[in-house]
Amino acid sequence: MSLWHTRSDDGFKTSCPVCGNKLIGDLEKGEQVCPSCGYVTFAPADEGPEWKAMDLEEKNKRVRVGAPTTLSLHDFGLTTEISRTMRDSHGRYLDPAMRATVEKMRKWQSRTRTINSEERGLSNVLSKINELCESLNLPDNVAETAAQIYRTSAKMKVAKSKSIIGMTAATVYLACRKCGVSRTLKEVARASGMEKGSVARYFRLVLKEVEKEYVPPPSVEKYISKLINTAKIDARVEHLALKLSGSTADSKISSGKAPAGLAAAYVYLSSVMIGQHIPQREVAEAAEVTEVTVRNRCREILDNFVIRQEFGPAK
């Protein structure tokens, strides 16, 4: 039995297709996350609550009591909160006058808490980071990493007089790379509403000034898994694509090539071999590369490797 495509009855994977670890299920949000590599998979049905949390503070307030300390809140979440429930300690509703007073207290507390502009700016950016992570469906560990990166860049004055969206996009993208989560620069740019080029500039800046060392992009295998997930392709194709990429990994064909294109080629070849033709057009579209690139990668793979019968369709 293979680790890759064991699925439980409701369509959830039970183990991570990337590293094989057991996935942590969050059924309410309709997704599962791998604790070690950050791989995320989605379930079709969303059983989660109907409300949308405006920021992480609100989210924590609503989903659980006593949030853990978190890097993505500007004060680490370590403050007294005045509750929104408008009840007294016996659970009775407050009268209108009292409610107004409590409202004011709440407002003033949140004002004084972010007393100086530095703190307010930080809190602003951190909520932007969370927002962006949420719209990219990124796991919490990426948001935490992004927050961490931004904190140090703020401390090092790198973020000084830089565009806020630019910095958030750059830190989120860097966090993705550090966590090994396969989101492309293009995707992050799209979600943040920025030009790819300017996100890249900010990214290089943060990489150079804050991170100081090169963070390699996610492996081809990660891209394959992602491709299979987004395009809803048979798990057998994924298995084969991963096998192929594994057995050609130590060759030179991948050097300098965009991993997404290579992943698309493996997925395409695998789909053909399994006997489930996926048109190049579709694979290319899902991987956000062109058909030409898919073809070029396919040709290179086929030129350099003899694909033996054991990879062929089971008869």
Add this chain to the structure above:
DNA sequence: ATGGTTTTTACTGCGTC
């Protein structure tokens, strides 16, 4: 800035349904 490499764009031809 620049030069080498990779990806995209745009176009053409071939076979098949």
Add this chain to the structure above:
DNA sequence: GACGCGGTAAAAACCAT
């Protein structure tokens, strides 16, 4: 004819220097 596929030349984008 529409579609999938394969190829090419040139432009554009990318990256290390």
